[in-house]
Amino acid sequence: MITLAETRQAYRGYAPAYDLLFGPLLQSARRRAIRLANDRPGQRVLEIGVGTGLSLPHYRPDARLDGIDVSGEMLAKARARAAHTPLAGRCHFQLMNAEAMGFEDASFDVVVALFVASTVQDLARFGAEIRRVCRPDGRIVLVNHFSMPGGLSARFGHYLGRYAGSLGFEPYFPLPRFIAETGLTITAIRPTGIFGRLKLVEATRD
């Protein structure tokens, strides 16, 4: 399990080069996820682990966005980027842990988490908090890599797992574990991004 201190340290290190390393590579998946999630006028959206805000240009200009992250360095970049998007003035960023959020129950029409599930410290608390802050009829949209069980890549992922704290993510992250621990009700899973190797996951609260 990755600790909060390890996550913060890892993303403090990634922040200066994050957009270069993970920007264009993952951008088509971000665009697809945000278009799917933010498909109606005036939605109140929560983006968990908003990072440097690479998803921001893809939101509708009438969305009301709350972006949270545990890394102050990543969040500072999101704030700077937001000023240059149509969402400027309609988004609010907070240093906040997704596993203990300060929002009231059922606050959001949509909850989004892009490449975050494999970086959090406790998947069960992450899932419980997402379900709590999402409206009963709301939607949950995530993108992540999910490991295939067995084979060479699984063995390599297991091996890299000992470095998860320094990497800031779990290299071996199978879908069944994600579903079991988050308790989310999955309604659709589609391949996306990098030759379909990522998964775009839609879920509901109950």
Ligand SMILES: C[S@@+](CC[C@H](N)C(=O)[O-])C[C@H]1O[C@@H](n2cnc3c(N)ncnc32)[C@H](O)[C@@H]1O
């Ligand atoms: C791989 S980055 C993804 C950033 C962004 N979503 C993107 O599309 O590039 C994971 C982000 O999740 C944040 N994070 C990890 N654990 C978190 C937690 N418990 N609560 C909030 N943010 C968290 C990290 O600080 C980091 O900015």
